[in-house]
Amino acid sequence: MIVNAKSRKGQRMFREACAAMAGLPFPVDAHAVDDPDELEATVKAALAKQPDLVILGGGDGTISGLVDLLVGRGVTLAVLPLGTANSFARSLGLPLDVAGAVAAIAGGRTKRIDLGRIDDDYFANCAAMGISPKIAETVPHGLKKVLGKLGYLSWAAWQFSKFRPFTLIVGEGAAAERLRVVEVRISNGPYHGGTELVQEADVASGEIVVQAVCGHVKRRLIKNWAASILRLEARHEDTRTFQGKSLRIDTEPRLPISIDGEVLAKTPVTASIAAGVIEVVVP
DSSP states (O other): OEEEOOSTTHHHHHHHHHHHGGGSSSOOOOEEESSGGGHHHHHHHHHTTOOSEEEEEEOHHHHHHHHGGGTTTTOEEEEEEOSSSOHHHHHTTOOSSHHHHHHHHHHOEEEEEEEEEETTEEESSEEEESHHHHHHHHSOTTHHHHHHHHHHHHHHHHHHHHOOOEEEEESSGGGOEEEEEEEEEEESSSEETTEEOOTTOOTTSSSEEEEEEEOSSTHHHHHHHHHHHTTOGGGGTTEEEEEESEEEEEEESOOEEEETTEEEEESSEEEEEEEEEEEEEEO
8 A cells, every 4th residue: 555645634544544454354565655756666666566456545646647557567456535636536436535445445346447548648537628737737836735725726716817718629630620618628537626527438438538618718617617516417518528549639729738637748649548458446
């Protein structure tokens, strides 16, 4: 078990997870990692021991940043949801509390699922273009840790005030489609930011889903998010969906892409699916 313990609640939840796992019928080698830069080395060291199961504890960014290391290693992944949104855990149907997640690991089953890809980079849940990467790219280091969720939301509101719609291009050549949009979601699962936004996406569908929130004014994005949170039919009114094994994506102007909360790419990219590439524990 490897837990990203940098967050305000990380150390406490690590201790809580260790206590919950004390009764499991197999030994658990547990590591709390305070420095996120050491997570990759810690996972590699764990894989060198050839474990049957690797439990990753953290938010969507932690899981997505480490999942590449597990592909092709013959190891099963279990997720301990310790983030804010926990979208990937929601897509797997996992309980979001530590005790419930540990119970799912102890009594669950294994399932082969897909991972998304942006060019050659695997991701677990969702990539995005629009306001999400703008916030992730500019938010002051430590703001959320110091001021909590209110500070983060205040920064998001400030960035939204400066945000402008953009042009999405799906495909290449004469067959390419151009749309004026306010947000683009490249999804392997239905959840983004902890909210079910892309109903067509599923972690075992064998397809990548690109959902565009269309419009020339950014209030369309507010309307779509509000309707999605309230689960109203209006959440479908301003969206356009593309599905397939692989889709070429570009924008005007060229924009950064956040992958499960971390800005890791820039358009143009190829979004694709890696079908059944990893085994996970589900309830």
